Amino acid sequence: MKLAKKNLSQRLDRIYDAIVVGGGAGGLSAALYLARYRLSCLVIEKGKGRSFWMQNLTNYLGLSHETSGRDLLKDGQDRFLELDGDYLRGFVEAVTDEGETFAVKVKIGKENSEYVTFRTKYVVAASGIIDKLPQLEDMQNVYDYAGYNLHVCMICDGYEIGDKRCGLFVGSEAAINTAFVLNWFTPYISVITHGTCEVGAEMRAKLAEHGYPLYEQPIAKFLGHDHTMTGVRFVDGSELELETGLVAMGSHYHNGYLKEIDLKRSGENLVTDEMCRTSHPRIFALGDLKQGLNQISIAVADGTLAATGIWRDIRRSSPPRRWEENVKDSSAP
Amino acid sequence: MKLAKKNLSQRLDRIYDAIVVGGGAGGLSAALYLARYRLSCLVIEKGKGRSFWMQNLTNYLGLSHETSGRDLLKDGQDRFLELDGDYLRGFVEAVTDEGETFAVKVKIGKENSEYVTFRTKYVVAASGIIDKLPQLEDMQNVYDYAGYNLHVCMICDGYEIGDKRCGLFVGSEAAINTAFVLNWFTPYISVITHGTCEVGAEMRAKLAEHGYPLYEQPIAKFLGHDHTMTGVRFVDGSELELETGLVAMGSHYHNGYLKEIDLKRSGENLVTDEMCRTSHPRIFALGDLKQGLNQISIAVADGTLAATGIWRDIRRSSPPRRWEENVKDSSAP
Numbered sequence: 293m294k295l296a297k298k299n300l301s302q303r304l305d306r307i308y309d310a311i312v313v314g315g316g317a318g319g320l321s322a323a324l325y326l327a328r329y330r331l332s333c334l335v336i337e338k339g340k341g342r343s344f345w346m347q348n349l350t351n352y353l354g355l356s357h358e359t360s361g362r363d364l365l366k367d368g369q370d371r372f373l374e375l376d377g378d379y380l381r382g383f384v385e386a387v388t389d390e391g392e393t394f395a396v397k398v399k400i401g402k403e404n405s406e407y408v409t410f411r412t413k414y415v416v417a418a419s420g421i422i423d424k425l426p427q428l429e430d431m432q433n434v435y436d437y438a439g440y441n442l443h444v445c446m447i448c449d450g451y452e453i454g455d456k457r458c459g460l461f462v463g464s465e466a467a468i469n470t471a472f473v474l475n476w477f478t479p480y481i482s483v484i485t486h487g488t489c490e491v492g493a494e495m496r497a498k499l500a501e502h503g504y505p506l507y508e509q510p511i512a513k514f515l516g517h518d519h520t521m522t523g524v525r526f527v528d529g530s531e532l533e534l535e536t537g538l539v540a541m542g543s544h545y546h547n548g549y550l551k552e553i554d555l556k557r558s559g560e561n562l563v564t565d566e567m568c569r570t571s572h573p574r575i576f577a578l579g580d581l582k583q584g585l586n587q588i589s590i591a592v593a594d595g596t597l598a599a600t601g602i603w604r605d606i607r608r609s610s611p612p613r614r615w616e617e618n619v620k621d622s623s624a625p
Numbered sequence: 626m627k628l629a630k631k632n633l634s635q636r637l638d639r640i641y642d643a644i645v646v647g648g649g650a651g652g653l654s655a656a657l658y659l660a661r662y663r664l665s666c667l668v669i670e671k672g673k674g675r676s677f678w679m680q681n682l683t684n685y686l687g688l689s690h691e692t693s694g695r696d697l698l699k700d701g702q703d704r705f706l707e708l709d710g711d712y713l714r715g716f717v718e719a720v721t722d723e724g725e726t727f728a729v730k731v732k733i734g735k736e737n738s739e740y741v742t743f744r745t746k747y748v749v750a751a752s753g754i755i756d757k758l759p760q761l762e763d764m765q766n767v768y769d770y771a772g773y774n775l776h777v778c779m780i781c782d783g784y785e786i787g788d789k790r791c792g793l794f795v796g797s798e799a800a801i802n803t804a805f806v807l808n809w810f811t812p813y814i815s816v817i818t819h820g821t822c823e824v825g826a827e828m829r830a831k832l833a834e835h836g837y838p839l840y841e842q843p844i845a846k847f848l849g850h851d852h853t854m855t856g857v858r859f860v861d862g863s864e865l866e867l868e869t870g871l872v873a874m875g876s877h878y879h880n881g882y883l884k885e886i887d888l889k890r891s892g893e894n895l896v897t898d899e900m901c902r903t904s905h906p907r908i909f910a911l912g913d914l915k916q917g918l919n920q921i922s923i924a925v926a927d928g929t930l931a932a933t934g935i936w937r938d939i940r941r942s943s944p945p946r947r948w949e950e951n952v953k954d955s956s957a958p
Contacts (some may be wrong), residue, residue: 317686321686327784328683329809330783351661351929352687353928354688355700357704368686371689447933451660451662475947501947502945502948503947503948503949584899587926589654590929592925593926595922596684596918600780613812614834614836615814615837616812
């Protein structure tokens with residue numbers, strides 16, 4: 293059921309089979325499988341994750357182009373609730389390993405916040421990442437275009453960028469190398485640092501050799517209308533015409549709640565096995581939090597794997613169910 | 626475009642970037658990604674694969690319970706054709722490694738068959754498996770229930786089996802062990818060999834201990850109405866009442882066309898790396914043909930991985946695209 297401040301006291305003496313931190317595509321897929329494995333499960337979603345911002349899910353089999361990330365999440369929530377799963381809007385502050393269980397501390401409500409602790413045998417870390425965007429005084433001007441024709445994922449949206457004049461927005465010199473992959477889709481690339489980093493002579497030479505201009509001034513404003521970005525105005529008043537953009541400024545990882553637990557990582561990504569199990573046997577990690585491609589399809593499959601791993605563990609440690617009635621009744625052959 | 630006998634001559638001098646053998650969930654996911662990576666791709670589908678028979682896709686995030694496998698496949702085909710992909714109904718008889726390319730020999734049409742050969746740089750083996758079903762004289766009697774409440778996948782449909790009287794249909798003694806996993810969902814299990822195998826003393830004792838009766842006679846007929854199986858009648862005329870069933874008789878692998886190529890296998894499954902690449906660097910394998918869970922979500926993610934692996938290979942071996950016009954025009958900063 294949907295939990296909120298008024299009804300969650302019913303759940304505080306329960307030990308869940310699994311708590312899923314994050315109700316994006318990976319978390320909801322895990323939750324559906326867990327519920328269908330007849331395991332008890334609570335999904336805790338802080339709201340406004342990466343898939344929430346997606347306007348069109350172009351690459352995920354089975355959905356039309358017009359389906360938004362929001363529609364996908366709504367559908368998953370509804371199905372999970374129909375399966376008697378528990379769903380809570382809240383922010384997971386900390387996960388503490390208590391031996392047989394984890395304590396999961398949650399902040400509920402931005403104002404007059406309430407803090408509660410749930411208990412679970414397994415944790416599924418499905419809280420994902422969020423893309424860093426160019427920082428302007430008026431962030432609404434960025435949100436007007438991000439997720440529309442100002443893209444954040446080349447694998448998802450390279451097709452739409454095809455042969456268009458594309459601004460590549462970077463936050464470090466290393467990220468400029470994205471240009472030399474993006475040029476599979478379009479050679480009309482303008483690199484824009486927004487004044488965030490220095491660019492060395494070697495990279496300048498490489499850009500010049502490819503004919504990709506470099507703009508190092510801060511951006512004053514994105515230009516455009518109706519969620520269609522048509523260029524940028526820099527702080528000196530000059531303008532650059534664009535047809536599309538790709539932001540490659542890195543990501544913020546939503547994994548602060550795991551900081552008490554020593555997990556094997558590769559850079560910021562959690563290292564997992566073929567069932568998405570981390571180096572802690574009762575913590576699984578999905579989708580963008582772990583190594584590999586950041587794609588809806590991958591997160592959804594990860595949810596399948598993690599839920600199946602948890603089911604196998606719990607099933608194997610449970611007593612077998614006999615047909616008691618039949619043992620007594622000798623009418624069977 | 627949709628290829629058929631009348632228009633396929635246009636494609637016989639082409640070298641595709643990838644030919645996808647099998648237009649199920651994995652193959653169509655790979656095809657969508659390949660097309661969106663702006664690679665040329667032909668999907669060859671023989672028709673009536675495993676997902677074609679699925680009545681309800683209960684576990685795949687984003688689709689309602691009512692969506693059938695057929696709907697999912699139709700949607701994927703339509704989207705792939707919109708992206709200018711090529712799609713052919715035909716049966717792949719053989720794949721021959723010619724060094725830089727593969728020759729893919731296809732039989733088109735069951736009557737007055739035509740044989741044609743296509744060429745491609747990469748092959749994606751996505752032709753899957755099909756479940757073996759109890760063999761009766763009247764197979765229509767089996768098809769009336771298979772995929773409805775006579776299930777073939779415990780992970781997909783264990784939830785629906787929950788606490789029901791379930792027939793477990795096996796084709797070997799080893800498959801009887803499925804009962805000791807199925808009992809997570811229901812303890813009311815009747816094991817039915819349909820006369821296909823001998824059962825040893827140890828297994829008989831284990832079944833008796835759990836209270837699961839064993840029926841070793843051949844089935845004469847499934848009983849039921851409107852795609853709801855309600856039991857079986859055995860050849861001696863006796864009847865067994867059931868509420869649901871699970872067929873665990875193994876699978877037939879659709880991989881005959883790969884027999885000329887020496888690929889690493891584990892049992893019948895192809896061994897692949899984390900991008901679904903087989904031991905041949907230009908052959909990828911997806912979903913049920915490879916090791917791991919047989920789930921739509923996994924096949925769809927596998928399609929993502931294989932297409933991305935192929936794109937990376939082709940991109941890295943292609944010359945970089947420069948902004949030629951910009952090199953000539955010094956108006957850039």
